[in-house]
Amino acid sequence: MSGSGFGRVGWWGASLVGAAFWLAGSAAHGEDGPVDSAAASARGRSPVQWLQAIELAAQRGSYTGTIVYQHGDEVRASRIVHFFDASGPRERVQTLDGRPREFIRQGDQVQCLYPQQHRVVIEHARHRAAFPALGEAGSASVLEHYALQQGDVERVAGVGCQVLKLVPLDTLRYGYRLWVDPGSGLLLKVQMLSSDESVIEQIAFSDVRIGEPISPAQLKPSWSTNGWSVVRRESHATELSRQGWSVTAPDGFRRLTEVERNLENDPTRAALQAVYSDGLATVSVFIEPGAPAVEPEPAQRRGPLSAFTRQVGDARVTVVGDVPPTTARTIAESVRFSADH
Amino acid sequence: MNSTQRTEEPVPADSDLELLSAWLDGELEAAQAGAMVDRLKGDAMLRVHFEAFSVAGDAMRSQEVAACHVAELASRVRRALDAEPTRLSPGALAGSQLRRHVATGVGVAAAAAMLAVVVLPQLRGSEMASPQTGSPIAATEPVANKGAPKHSVPNTLAARSTLDAYFRAHRELAATGVMPSAVAYIRSSGEPDR
Numbered sequence: 001m002s003g004s005g006f007g008r009v010g011w012w013g014a015s016l017v018g019a020a021f022w023l024a025g026s027a028a029h030g031e032d033g034p035v036d037s038a039a040a041s042a043r044g045r046s047p048v049q050w051l052q053a054i055e056l057a058a059q060r061g062s063y064t065g066t067i068v069y070q071h072g073d074e075v076r077a078s079r080i081v082h083f084f085d086a087s088g089p090r091e092r093v094q095t096l097d098g099r100p101r102e103f104i105r106q107g108d109q110v111q112c113l114y115p116q117q118h119r120v121v122i123e124h125a126r127h128r129a130a131f132p133a134l135g136e137a138g139s140a141s142v143l144e145h146y147a148l149q150q151g152d153v154e155r156v157a158g159v160g161c162q163v164l165k166l167v168p169l170d171t172l173r174y175g176y177r178l179w180v181d182p183g184s185g186l187l188l189k190v191q192m193l194s195s196d197e198s199v200i201e202q203i204a205f206s207d208v209r210i211g212e213p214i215s216p217a218q219l220k221p222s223w224s225t226n227g228w229s230v231v232r233r234e235s236h237a238t239e240l241s242r243q244g245w246s247v248t249a250p251d252g253f254r255r256l257t258e259v260e261r262n263l264e265n266d267p268t269r270a271a272l273q274a275v276y277s278d279g280l281a282t283v284s285v286f287i288e289p290g291a292p293a294v295e296p297e298p299a300q301r302r303g304p305l306s307a308f309t310r311q312v313g314d315a316r317v318t319v320v321g322d323v324p325p326t327t328a329r330t331i332a333e334s335v336r337f338s339a340d341h
Numbered sequence: 342m343n344s345t346q347r348t349e350e351p352v353p354a355d356s357d358l359e360l361l362s363a364w365l366d367g368e369l370e371a372a373q374a375g376a377m378v379d380r381l382k383g384d385a386m387l388r389v390h391f392e393a394f395s396v397a398g399d400a401m402r403s404q405e406v407a408a409c410h411v412a413e414l415a416s417r418v419r420r421a422l423d424a425e426p427t428r429l430s431p432g433a434l435a436g437s438q439l440r441r442h443v444a445t446g447v448g449v450a451a452a453a454a455m456l457a458v459v460v461l462p463q464l465r466g467s468e469m470a471s472p473q474t475g476s477p478i479a480a481t482e483p484v485a486n487k488g489a490p491k492h493s494v495p496n497t498l499a500a501r502s503t504l505d506a507y508f509r510a511h512r513e514l515a516a517t518g519v520m521p522s523a524v525a526y527i528r529s530s531g532e533p534d535r
Contacts, residue, residue: 069527078527093523103526112526123513190524203524233513257514263506275514282515286507300504303528305511307504320504320511 045182047148050164051139053185054178060084061186064218065157065208066096071201071303083214092219102221113221118228124235142279145169145252146176154179156188157205166280171195172250172327173281174304184210192304192322201304235259240274240287247285248334250327252278263288276321276331283321283331291316299325308332353387361391 045053062083069076077096082089091105104111112121151163161179168175175197179189189204238260240247249255253276263269263286272287294316299308308328309318312335319332353361357380364377381388512525 067523067527069524076527078523080523080527082523091523093526103523105523110526201528203527235514259514261510263510266506269506271510273510273514275511277515282511284507284511284515286510302504302508305508307507318507320507321515 047143048139050148050150050162050180051142054180054187055139055185057181057185058187059089061184061210062212062214063184063186063208063210064212064214065205067203068206069201069203077206081214081218083219090219092221094222100222102223104219104221106219111221111225113223113225113228115223119231120225120228121231121233123233138279141252142166145173145278146280157208159188159208161188170251171324172252172330173278173323174200176280179204181210186210195324231265233261233265235261235273238272240272243272244338244340245272245287246336246338247274247276247331249276249283249331250278253281253283253331254278256282281321281323283319283323283328285331285335286318286320287312287315287335288318289315299329301325310335313337353384353390357387358390361387 064081065079067078067080069078076098079092079094079096081092083091088107089105091103093103095101100115102113104113108124110123112123113119114121146166146168149165149167151165153160154163155161156179159181162182164178164180166176166178175193175195177191177193178187180186181188186208188208189202191202192200194200236259238258240258247255256275256277258272258274260270260272263271269288269291272289274285274287276283276285293311293314294309296310299306301307304322305320306323306325306328307318307320308325308331309316310332311317315337317332317335319328321328321331360373360377364374381391512528515525
């Protein structure tokens, strides 16, 4: 998944309508009656306006807090500092358990710091996908494939949140349950739901401060990286069709970007990557001409991500995304090659 | 499965197991990793340990993933660790740490016993069962490919060793959903260093 973009206004962003929600709600939450004030803030907001408010807060809000991630028995905590000003978003994520590592985002660049390896992996977002439709049109597009249901008001991290549910209108996608701070629009808790509504993963703030001043020191890495090895992940824009490839994505999934790259910076693993999204779920299609042939096998799952690999001619095709395994397989089986391009 | 039954298995050299563990953690250079894959293709006993390390790691990391191997495996692994007189805290063992302890055999009777008592017998049992038998994933998601032939070991190895690369590449370029973009990095914070 990830980032509509480090450094660019994401598809959730740039909505003046949403900005109104952010500005209206950026004041600190009082201790008296957060649930009541949440209910008042939520009154009369349409589904499109809800999505716009969430979009804007995710990209243009400033907040600090502790985020707890849970998938099955796996629970991890991270500290996050997110800051936005005229130069764009800046962000620092620190893991609080397991191996120490930090992710520092500034502009189009994310530095992944691995102190035990003394290694920095730099990811560039020049070709990171951005959903093409912003604002009302983008939100409306999402709502062609998900129904937004408004639930009760519940507290998360001490904040009265509006519970929203995005119910997929077909079996191609997962559903989501969202806990939204109505004032800021910030998501304070998210659950990804399977077709039987069991929770695939959930992410929640255990504490959060919204709209408070953030000092530059809070965005700096914990370690000096002098002398560390530096690995740069590079990709270059391309068009799959020019190389004879076509992918038929399911209804609602739009092609966002197509690149050439080397997987894991391995020069022997050249791949084409096309990214599709329906506005919530995102899928990557990898095509590796000349890769060693693979035998058919079932789709794989890891956390919320599914993967399916098949052989098309002399190329290995792998589809990865936060969609049900059947969707990954359907997309993989739609990949065609034509030598007459 | 009788949890008190122990199975004698020839054990590869510690250095081989350490290399295997490092490979699983993504800590080998490309050439070393390729050599490890080649060795695994030809060394049946090393493959058994590869499977055991992987299952143990899965069990410690995730109930759901462990259930791909056999139902309640995660609970069994945790119970086995709980029952051992060891200073190690099960909750503190990430998959890679567990493997490393098992690989080096340093004061880890509990983990070694867990492998012999729980994981290896379970692996054998799971080979006789349907791949998705008892899996909650199978109950909710039609993952199984009924028309596919039984997996060859090399294919399984290749799939496991290469999926990380796809997940990482996907994370780098994929658009965000409703969640803040940092979630992608939070999700991957338990991955091996790279």
